[in-house]
Amino acid sequence: MSAEIIDGKKIAAEIRQRLKEEIAADTHEDLPVLAVVLVGENPASQIYVRNKKKAAEEIGMGCEVVEFAESIGENALLHSLEELNENPHINGIIVQQPLPSQINLQKVLEAILPEKDVDGFSPYNAGLLQIKDPSAIVAATPKAVLTLLQKQLGDLSGKHAVIIGRSNIVGKPLALLLLNHDCTVTIAHSKTKNLSALCQEADILVCATGKAKMVKKDWVKKGAVVIDVGINRLENGKLCGDVDFDEVQKHAAAITPVPGGVGPMTIAMLLENTWEAFKKQKNQEKTCHCGHHHDCCCHSHKSHE
Numbered sequence: 001m002s003a004e005i006i007d008g009k010k011i012a013a014e015i016r017q018r019l020k021e022e023i024a025a026d027t028h029e030d031l032p033v034l035a036v037v038l039v040g041e042n043p044a045s046q047i048y049v050r051n052k053k054k055a056a057e058e059i060g061m062g063c064e065v066v067e068f069a070e071s072i073g074e075n076a077l078l079h080s081l082e083e084l085n086e087n088p089h090i091n092g093i094i095v096q097q098p099l100p101s102q103i104n105l106q107k108v109l110e111a112i113l114p115e116k117d118v119d120g121f122s123p124y125n126a127g128l129l130q131i132k133d134p135s136a137i138v139a140a141t142p143k144a145v146l147t148l149l150q151k152q153l154g155d156l157s158g159k160h161a162v163i164i165g166r167s168n169i170v171g172k173p174l175a176l177l178l179l180n181h182d183c184t185v186t187i188a189h190s191k192t193k194n195l196s197a198l199c200q201e202a203d204i205l206v207c208a209t210g211k212a213k214m215v216k217k218d219w220v221k222k223g224a225v226v227i228d229v230g231i232n233r234l235e236n237g238k239l240c241g242d243v244d245f246d247e248v249q250k251h252a253a254a255i256t257p258v259p260g261g262v263g264p265m266t267i268a269m270l271l272e273n274t275w276e277a278f279k280k281q282k283n284q285e286k287t288c289h290c291g292h293h294h295d296c297c298c299h300s301h302k303s304h305e
């Protein structure tokens with residue numbers, strides 16, 4: 001038996017096409033705009049930012065890349081985020097990571113207005129996810145994994161999901177998201193004992209460790225769905241995931257490839273988050289009669305609605 005290959009590239013293309021049509025059909029005069037803050041000249045970050053800009057523009061979304069020198073001070077960066085928060089033409093703001101060491105990442109994430117935090121990394125949106133508030137903006141990679149799983153399996157209720165990795169941007173929010181969809185969730189990490197035995201229990205196995213090919217065939221229960229979040233560059237320059245694809249694909253029911261799995265879906269989800277944020281902001285403007293944006297009284301007083 002050979003696993004079904006979950007074609008993230010194709011599913012992402014369909015989502016981008018839907019967004020493109022929705023944006024084109026929208027009656028608003030202005031377009032959604034994503035601001036991407038890029039600090040320094042990390043070559044990988046530059047490629048990621050370029051790809052996000054290209055993908056945004058292809059669906060008719062604006063994308064402003066705001067670039068700063070590696071040496072920028074924390075206050076100057078925070079100030080620029082404030083300006084983006086206040087700019088009514090910007091609907092989504094993301095800060096490309098990693099940031100240089102003089103900048104406190106947490107302060108930066110807290111500085112982004114929650115309704116423009118389309119990466120969903122701010123403590124506010126992370127908190128909304130935790131209390132299962134439907135207005136949470138959910139981080140793109142966990143959302144990508146959920147979307148692929150729902151497409152593959154339909155209802156996820158009662159499935160046992162094992163997630164290897166507990167980062168704030170992948171493992172933890174994904175665990176909450178799957179819990180909110182009634183999975184039984186186990187989170188594994190570098191201190192987990194008997195990891196392979198634990199993984200064998202999984203109906204859904206997600207690996208997000210950044211360790212090339214660590215998940216082997218005998219870690220995977222027959223019939224399990226395997227989602228590989230990892231992106232690793234091998235010595236020969238090729239990309240590979242955290243799962244030993246050639247081995248595991250003979251065993252699993254379905255598996256995502258790397259590249260072409262979670263990666264393209266992540267960008268599609270970021271665009272979707274920005275489009276949703278734009279629509280919400282426009283609706284808020286409509287219900288607001290005082291003409292202000294973020295500090296508007298109608299955010300706190302129902303009587304204005």
Ligand code: NDP
Binds near residue numbers: 190
């Ligand atoms: P982090 O380095 O922040 O987290 C890695 C996690 O994996 C940690 O929780 C760590 O455990 C755990 N881990 C590491 N080694 C092992 C091991 N041998 N056994 C068990 N657990 C282990 O990474 P990220 O979450 O940011 O990213 C993970 C991977 O996903 C990377 O390859 C990254 O490039 C990729 N990625 C892909 C994206 C996409 O769009 N496809 C988006 C984001 C990330 P501990 O906490 O104990 O240290």
